[in-house]
Structures are given as C-alpha cells and as structure tokens.
Amino acid sequence: MNSEIDDRITKKYDVKKRLGKGAYGIVWKAIDRYTSQVVALKKIFDAFRNKTDAQRTFREIAFLQEFSDHPNIIKLQNVVKAHNDRDIYLVFEFMGAILKYQCIYFISETDLHNVIKKANILKDIHKCYLMYQLFSATKFIHSGNVIHRDFKPSNILIDSNCFMKVCDFGLARSLTQLTEPDETDPTLTEYVATRWYRAPEILLASSTYTTGIDMWSLGCIFGEMMLGKPLFPGTSSLNQIEKILSTIRAPSDCGPYYLIQLIYLIQSLNQCI
Numbered sequence: 001m002n003s004e005i006d007d008r009i010t011k012k013y014d015v016k017k018r019l020g021k022g023a024y025g026i027v028w029k030a031i032d033r034y035t036s037q038v039v040a041l042k043k044i045f046d047a048f049r050n051k052t053d054a055q056r057t058f059r060e061i062a063f064l065q066e067f068s069d070h071p072n073i074i075k076l077q078n079v080v081k082a083h084n085d086r087d088i089y090l091v092f093e094f095m096g097a098i099l100k101y102q103c104i105y106f107i108s109e110t111d112l113h114n115v116i117k118k119a120n121i122l123k124d125i126h127k128c129y130l131m132y133q134l135f136s137a138t139k140f141i142h143s144g145n146v147i148h149r150d151f152k153p154s155n156i157l158i159d160s161n162c163f164m165k166v167c168d169f170g171l172a173r174s175l176t177q178l179t180e181p182d183e184t185d186p187t188l189t190e191y192v193a194t195r196w197y198r199a200p201e202i203l204l205a206s207s208t209y210t211t212g213i214d215m216w217s218l219g220c221i222f223g224e225m226m227l228g229k230p231l232f233p234g235t236s237s238l239n240q241i242e243k244i245l246s247t248i249r250a251p252s253d254c255g256p257y258y259l260i261q262l263i264y265l266i267q268s269l270n271q272c273i
Helices: 007-012 051-066 112-117 124-143 212-227 237-247 255-271
Strands: 013-021 025-032 038-044 076-081 088-093 097-101 104-108 156-158 164-166
Touching (some): 013 038, 112 156, 112 212, 124 156, 124 212
Antiparallel strands (some): 025 038, 038 088, 097 104
C-alpha cells in the first residue's frame, strides 16, 4: 500500500486502510498526524493527462469548494499535489458508521449501496429522512445552476445517525459555463451516470438535458430503497430503455388520482422529520 501513496501524504497522514477503488482513483481512511482527525484520502490518477481529465479534476474541486457550506455535501479539506506532478490527493471529512458484522461492531465509512444490500436495516422513517436530506442537497446544487450527473447509492455516504452526504462531483457540470462561447443551450454529450440511474433522455443520446436528469436518478434511488433492489437493472443501454418503457407506460385517464397520491407522499416526507 505504501508504494501507492506519495511521501507528501504519508508525512502528514497515517494511512490505515483502503476503502475503495474506481476508474479514476483510490480512497483510503487515514488519520492526520498533527490533529488526530480521521479523514478520507482520494487519490486521482494522472489528473491532468489530457484536457478532458484536467477539466474533470478542476470541476470536481471547484464544485466541492462552492457547495461545501451545505450540511449534506461532503467537505473537501485539502488538496495535495504528488511529487510526480501527475497525481493529486483530495482530503475529505470522514463519514463514520457503526456497522455490525458477525456480532462485532466496528466503525467504517459506508454508503447507501452497502446499506441497501443489508436487508431490513432501513425503516420507513430512515428512508424519509434520507430522501429529505438528498432533496435538500440536490436543491442546493441546482440553485447554483449545476447538475451532479452521477447520483447513485454508492455516491451517498451515511453515518450511524442516518445523516447523509453527497460525494463525487467528478461528472458535475455547470449549465452556465459551457466550453463553447457561442453555445446558448446546455448541450452536454458526455456519457454520464451509472446506467441503472440514467434518465431516458441520456439513454436516447439527447444532446440537451437539464437538472431533470438528477431528479430521475433520485427517483431510482428512492425506488431502490423501497424495493431493496435496483428499480431498472438493465444489462445494456437498450435493455435499460426496454425496462423503463415496460414499467412507465403512456399516461392514462387516472392521471389526476396518482398525482394526488404523489402529493400526499411528498407531504408525508416532511412529517417524518
């Protein structure tokens, strides 16, 4: 593990264990040697290898700093550049949760994906509280004309008190700061969001979309919490579209009735907190 971590990091942080690894980097749990604070370290591989990666890295850092005041968005504490001038390290607050495994309790950083896998952990009151926090964070992000574009259970961290924080802004994008100066519409063509949480307009390769794609993802997350499994677990983009169309059909004459039921559901979310 030490060979994977820059000495600038090991001098300041005592790295304890790896929490996860993705296409763009690795995350570890660590302790600040000077303050004894527990943190999460995210190493981004070759962050500036090309224009696309450099923009992704810059946007993630910029958006994390911009939205750090919201209680349900993960706080970025520090940015450290590696000696090789390619990798960078992002230092985040650590979201600890007390989990039970084989009658042993331990503290770890967990996310909604892992919580959903453990059947019957979340009661209705927990689901209401989590969705309330998620809506609050999303509203805050959208108020800045930004779309997250990667909402999924594994990007929602949870602690032992059912307090959640949105993380991973690597695919987030501003709707008002587009790359082409003459562009007036939010034309965003990147392949975004994990397939199961991807809005139909993205699956259908629409070049233009809005904050509505985040709301679709939130609906998929809510459905997964209620069912205990993904709402639309497509095996390919085509299969994903087929699953959506087989479930969500054309509006019927009963539309107003279901709209009233939806209003009652939203009102009940506020009553649960």
